Amino acid sequence: MWLYLAALMGLWYLLRWYRERQVVSHLQDKYVFITGCDSGFGNLLARRLDLRGLRVLAACLTEKGAEQLRSKTSDRLETVILDVTKTESVAAAAQWVKERVGDRGLWGLVNNAGISVPTAPNEWLTKQDFVNILEVNLLGVIEVTLSMLSLVRKARGRVVNVSSVMGRVSLFGGGYCISKYGVEAFSDSLRRELSYFGVKVAIIEPGYFKTAVTNSDTLSLGLKRMWDKASSEVKHVYGENFLASYLTGVKSFSEESTGDLSLVTDCMEHALTACHPRTRYSPGWDAKLFYLSLSYLPTCLVDVIIGWGSVKPAKAL
Numbered sequence: 001m002w003l004y005l006a007a008l009m010g011l012w013y014l015l016r017w018y019r020e021r022q023v024v025s026h027l028q029d030k031y032v033f034i035t036g037c038d039s040g041f042g043n044l045l046a047r048r049l050d051l052r053g054l055r056v057l058a059a060c061l062t063e064k065g066a067e068q069l070r071s072k073t074s075d076r077l078e079t080v081i082l083d084v085t086k087t088e089s090v091a092a093a094a095q096w097v098k099e100r101v102g103d104r105g106l107w108g109l110v111n112n113a114g115i116s117v118p119t120a121p122n123e124w125l126t127k128q129d130f131v132n133i134l135e136v137n138l139l140g141v142i143e144v145t146l147s148m149l150s151l152v153r154k155a156r157g158r159v160v161n162v163s164s165v166m167g168r169v170s171l172f173g174g175g176y177c178i179s180k181y182g183v184e185a186f187s188d189s190l191r192r193e194l195s196y197f198g199v200k201v202a203i204i205e206p207g208y209f210k211t212a213v214t215n216s217d218t219l220s221l222g223l224k225r226m227w228d229k230a231s232s233e234v235k236h237v238y239g240e241n242f243l244a245s246y247l248t249g250v251k252s253f254s255e256e257s258t259g260d261l262s263l264v265t266d267c268m269e270h271a272l273t274a275c276h277p278r279t280r281y282s283p284g285w286d287a288k289l290f291y292l293s294l295s296y297l298p299t300c301l302v303d304v305i306i307g308w309g310s311v312k313p314a315k316a317l
Helices: 002-020 040-051 063-070 087-104 127-155 177-197 218-229 232-237 242-258 262-273 286-296 299-308
Strands: 033-035 055-060 078-081 108-111 158-164 200-204
Touching: 002 177, 033 040, 040 055, 040 063, 040 262, 055 063, 055 087, 063 078, 078 087, 087 127, 087 299, 108 127, 108 262, 127 158, 158 262, 177 200, 177 242, 200 262, 218 242, 232 242, 286 299
Parallel strands: 033 055, 033 108, 055 078, 108 158, 158 200
Antiparallel strands: none
16 A cells, blocks of 8 residues: 555656656747845846846836846846835836837736835834835735736736745744734735636745845844834843843854755746746755744744744743
8 A cells, every 4th residue: 555655656756857857839929027136035036047048127216226136137128216115116126027018018027126114012112113124025915016017917927926934934023924914814805816817926935045125134233223212110020141042043043044045946937937826836955854844833832942042032931
């Protein structure tokens, strides 16, 4: 019996391997729009797709980022300045894309832009601190997607949304984890709705990688700023040692993050170019071996595991 089961599993994996190796034809005629191309995943993906001959439309937050990207790519790649938190900027970018793709439509939309600051214990934050992250990581994704959907539907193309393992397990306070849970939910509903039009939606759930989002200096500076703004009661309850330990943990997470960003962009590239893309991709061994497994455990057990390694407030009972 076990032999038959093993053979069946082997056959299933072989079939999946074969299906996932099939590549979409005429890639050189397809347009892909990517947000957050100043650095990190978006920048690397734009350069890799450009090398494969796709027509890349790269959105950058700054002109400096756009110039640096153009200097490393072919003349096919075009850039546009985009602030995903501003409706007028999103509308202008959508019109810019429409003028370029014409009747072909937009084959790929990659919602990659994101931030992680401010991140701190929830009690240290204000409503606006949550809003600042949600506007980029969640509402920005939603607005950009809605503005481009008709173009993607016309091409029967792909939407690729960058979530995180923090969209599976919430390890810290602030808007980041909330935003990634929201991206998961939005992507799931979008995938089901757009399947009727031949559009595929994929979610990328990376572990920890060395990007601007996980930069320890940026995270530490944001944490200290939130501590300075916190009330005297909060400072008394948590204590200076909590802050110091939290900062040490942030630095440790950053140093242990994976430096090979291609593990993530390989997944993005596959989601855009494979005939049969996956629904979810989890690049990084920490994502595959720890966070995904953790997300399936009973909540009480997850709380114990996370709490065991967490920093404790000075006045904790």
